[in-house]
Amino acid sequence: MDYEAYFASELDGVREEGRYRVFTDIKRHRGKFPHATRFVEEGTQAVTVWCSNDYLGMGQHPTVIEAMHDCLDECGAGAGGTRNISGTNHYHVELEAELADLHGKEAALLFTSGYVSNWAGLGTLASKIPGCVVFSDALNHASMIEGIRHSRAPYKIWKHNDPEDLDRMLSEFGPEVPKLVAFESVYSMDGDIAPIAEILDVCEKHGAMSYIDEVHAVGLYGPRGGGIAEREGLMDRITVIEGTLGKAFGVMGGYIAASSNLVDFVRSFASGFIFSTALPPAVAAGAAASIRHLKASDEERDAQKDRVRQVRRKLDIMGIPHLDNPSHIIPVMVGDAHKCKRISDWLMDNHGIYVQPINYPTVPVGTERLRLTPSPVHSDGDIDALITALSEIWSQCELARMATAA
Numbered sequence: 001m002d003y004e005a006y007f008a009s010e011l012d013g014v015r016e017e018g019r020y021r022v023f024t025d026i027k028r029h030r031g032k033f034p035h036a037t038r039f040v041e042e043g044t045q046a047v048t049v050w051c052s053n054d055y056l057g058m059g060q061h062p063t064v065i066e067a068m069h070d071c072l073d074e075c076g077a078g079a080g081g082t083r084n085i086s087g088t089n090h091y092h093v094e095l096e097a098e099l100a101d102l103h104g105k106e107a108a109l110l111f112t113s114g115y116v117s118n119w120a121g122l123g124t125l126a127s128k129i130p131g132c133v134v135f136s137d138a139l140n141h142a143s144m145i146e147g148i149r150h151s152r153a154p155y156k157i158w159k160h161n162d163p164e165d166l167d168r169m170l171s172e173f174g175p176e177v178p179k180l181v182a183f184e185s186v187y188s189m190d191g192d193i194a195p196i197a198e199i200l201d202v203c204e205k206h207g208a209m210s211y212i213d214e215v216h217a218v219g220l221y222g223p224r225g226g227g228i229a230e231r232e233g234l235m236d237r238i239t240v241i242e243g244t245l246g247k248a249f250g251v252m253g254g255y256i257a258a259s260s261n262l263v264d265f266v267r268s269f270a271s272g273f274i275f276s277t278a279l280p281p282a283v284a285a286g287a288a289a290s291i292r293h294l295k296a297s298d299e300e301r302d303a304q305k306d307r308v309r310q311v312r313r314k315l316d317i318m319g320i321p322h323l324d325n326p327s328h329i330i331p332v333m334v335g336d337a338h339k340c341k342r343i344s345d346w347l348m349d350n351h352g353i354y355v356q357p358i359n360y361p362t363v364p365v366g367t368e369r370l371r372l373t374p375s376p377v378h379s380d381g382d383i384d385a386l387i388t389a390l391s392e393i394w395s396q397c398e399l400a401r402m403a404t405a406a
Contacts, residue, residue: 018337019359026354033060033377038354047348048382050355050372055220055328056300057377058250058290067289071282079278083110087278095288099255102218102226102291103241107263110255110284112276114215114244115143117254120272121242122147122182122211125262126155128269129178135169135208137161137183137194144182144213160187163198170206179208185228186216189363189371191329196229200237209239219248220301220328225294245287249294253279253287303376304328307383311374314387319401320394322372330372331358332390339397340368346396351389 014020025039026047034049034057058064071091081087092110099108111117122144126134134148134155148155159165161183170179181203183194196212203210214227222230227243229235240262245253256266267273294300308328315322315332323331334340340357347353355370363369374383394401 017360018341024348024354024356028060030060030065033057034375034382036354038348038352045352047352047354048378048385050353050374050378050386051370052373052375053216053247054250055248055373055375056250056294056304057375058219058248058294058300060377061250061290061293063293064250064286064290068282068286071285075281077282078280081277082275083278084274089278089281089284091281091284091288092278095284095291096255098288098291099243099257102224102295103230103243103257104226104235105241105257106260108255108257109263109267109273110253110279111273112253112279114213114242114246114254116272116276117242117244117256118143118213119147119150120270121240121256121266122180123150123272124266124270125209125211125240126151126153126180128265129180132178132180133173135166135179135181139187139190140182140184141188141213141215144184148182161192161194163195163202166199167202167205170202170208173206175207179203179206180211181208182211182213184213184216186214186221186327186329188216188329189331189358189369190323191325191327191331193228193326196232196234196238200234204237210237211240211242212238213242215242215244215247215254216327216329218243219290219294220304223298224296225291225301245283245290249287249290251287251290252283300376304374307374307376307378310380310383311372311386314383315390316402318387318391318394319403320387320390321400321402323369328373330374332370332372334368334370334399335366337365337368339399340370343390343393343397344370346393347389351385353386353389 026036028036036047036049038045038047079087079089096108126132132153134153136148136155136157138157138160156169158169185194217227219225221228229238240256240258242256245251321333337359344357358371359368
């Protein structure tokens, strides 16, 4: 087999479909986010970032930066190994305590990313509990799907955000069968929010464990940033809460929070934890500082909500279609992979506006979109520049508009 020819042919096919991914080479500048510098062959370009998952700008927050500097000076760069072999630093222990407190759980466990925490957490629970059957929401993240598949446990896929369909599926299995229901709170592509209370009612009716992914909600929702489940007073009813430190908390890493026994069970059996080098202590220190700050401060959350409202209102005025949802994520719907990439490239090249195209396989074909994530540090001028440029390219691409708002 001509391996290189095969690789090239497959890549050509992705390009022809308009969904070839090009990484944008940018440098963020401390204290100036969302403004950054883009590196191109001709030199550099000033850009404004509109697609970051650093939802609250905490990656630039002075409290976080100071904590990381202090820890770096105190502990050095790396953790020194896996948590089992010389890699457990006191900053890891402090961070896990902060996370357990954030979610009202007995314990928490750190992983190197949210992807790994889902893969290892779900994979370990489903594979090690004898006879466990997993029930997965149809739109769960790839990391959850991979964890479930890796477990080799039998699984059922229930209709997205449909407790009645979940109830029907769970009813097919008797009370003696261990069951694990996996779902998200905020779904990152459409921005919709799960009916958590109704899902938990069904779980409790059938004696099923509940596993919720709150990665796009932690830091953003609830009086202390504990997520949608905290906002709705439901954390105590959930078996496992999974989250990330790499989005609203502005740093890096993932975690689960649950009972002491469950967390210790995953710690003891999850290969993705046992054999992974621990997070650098400075990262853990920065994450803990971010969590502590957001537990006490609503300023960033309130400012972000205002920015989201402003962007939605101005998109409505211009008639630019976007999915209406109750979250902070604004999907601007294009519906064509080639045009989606064209719009993204044009915004960057002509206006220094950075927003990545979201194409298949991340979203279904025909639902291609730009995913806007307004943050507290986007100014009125940033918003006006975005909306004006979007309206111009919308007309150039001859895309349909909604009825404009008054």
